[in-house]
Amino acid sequence: MRIQVFSNRNEMGRAAAEKAATLMKQVLNRQETLRFIAATGASQFEFLDHLCATEGIDWSRSEMFHLDEYVGIADSHPASFVKYLKERLVERVHPGAAHFIRGDAPDQEQERRRLCELISAAPVDIAFVGIGENGHLAFNDPPADFETEEPYLVLDLDDKCRAQQVGEGWFSAAEEVPPQAYTMTIRQILKSENIICTVPDDRKADAVKHCLGKNAEVTPQWPASILKTHDRCDVFLDEAAAALLER
Numbered sequence: 025m026r027i028q029v030f031s032n033r034n035e036m037g038r039a040a041a042e043k044a045a046t047l048m049k050q051v052l053n054r055q056e057t058l059r060f061i062a063a064t065g066a067s068q069f070e071f072l073d074h075l076c077a078t079e080g081i082d083w084s085r086s087e088m089f090h091l092d093e094y095v096g097i098a099d100s101h102p103a104s105f106v107k108y109l110k111e112r113l114v115e116r117v118h119p120g121a122a123h124f125i126r127g128d129a130p131d132q133e134q135e136r137r138r139l140c141e142l143i144s145a146a147p148v149d150i151a152f153v154g155i156g157e158n159g160h161l162a163f164n165d166p167p168a169d170f171e172t173e174e175p176y177l178v179l180d181l182d183d184k185c186r187a188q189q190v191g192e193g194w195f196s197a198a199e200e201v202p203p204q205a206y207t208m209t210i211r212q213i214l215k216s217e218n219i220i221c222t223v224p225d226d227r228k229a230d231a232v233k234h235c236l237g238k239n240a241e242v243t244p245q246w247p248a249s250i251l252k253t254h255d256r257c258d259v260f261l262d263e264a265a266a267a268l269l270e271r
Contacts, residue, residue, distance in 0.1 A: 025257040027236060029266040033224035037070025040222045040260040044071075044150065045078040047218050048086070051149045057120070058086040060150045061208065061216060062113060063162070064105040066192045067154035069112075071222045071260075076116040083117040089143055091153065091213075092163040093125035094202040095132060095178060103194035125206045132178055136206065140175040143212060151216035155223045157191075158184040159231040159246035163207035168247035175212040180204055191227070210250055219257040221248075226264035233268035 030036040051058045090109065099106035106124045114122050123142050129135035159166060165182040186201040195201050213219070223232055234240055235248040236259060242249045251257045261269075 025252050025254060027259045029261045031263055033262045034070050036224055036260045036262045038074045040071045040220055041074035043258055044075055044220045045081055047150055048081050052082055052085055059148045061089045061091055061148060062109055063091045063153045064108045065154055067222055067224055072112045084120045086119040087121040088119045089123050090125045092205055092207040093127040095204040096202050097127040136176050136178055143175045148216040150218045151213055153221050155231055155248040156185060157188045157227055157231055159235050159248050160185060161248040163205040164210050164247045166247055167244040168210055170210050170244050172209055173211055174209055176206055177209055178204055178206055214254055219254055221259045223265045224262045228265045229268045232265050238270050
């Protein structure tokens with residue numbers, strides 16, 4: 025794992041996008057199709073803006089996988105991550121394939137199995153991720169399951185996670201946040217050849233300290249701490265998110 029800190033979130037997003045674009049071009053130079061995982065949330069705004077504006081990426085040869093989604097939410101809902109990805113990524117660059125999680129699928133287990141089959145068909149080249157205020161990675165809230173080999177699970181969301189969704193403006197009250205979500209699992213994320221993690225804002229500083237700090241333990245209580253074990257993970261922070269790290 026490598027950590028870089030930038031003066032503001034726009035510079036952070038720009039640098040993360042430059043790294044991601046370089047990796048994507050390298051993959052497409054050596055193989056026919058690029059498989060990548062896309063995250064959502066406020067932490068990805070600047071990163072996705074800069075990445076979508078980058079020239080020279082043959083998006084038509086890419087295959088996108090969706091990291092997580094609320095159970096029971098249709099893609100027309102303002103907080104839908106499918107809606108987010110369509111507006112901020114897919115409709116801008118048009119990947120060759122986009123595998124969305126159907127939050128309102130009538131059969132949760134059937135949908136979960138469909139996602140597992142799709143992601144397991146071939147290796148993933150790059151994962152774009154963030155870190156939650158509770159240290160979660162995707163919707164793997166603490167204590168996260170570090171052992172399951174299932175690529176996707178349906179999990180309960182904890183109170184701090186649900187409060188974050190309200191704080192970011194996706195919902196007006198905690199009781200409106202669905203209690204469960206589909207999420208890619210920890211082990212599946214770690215199978216990605218490369219990981220780009222972007223984390224802005226002072227509200228993430230405590231999680232960054234406990235997950236990525238010099239003396240931070242790798243523990244399911246701080247799920248994103250597992251990123252410390254990945255040799256090809258690049259973490260991009262702004263000064264606010266890095267405020268509690270030892271330099």
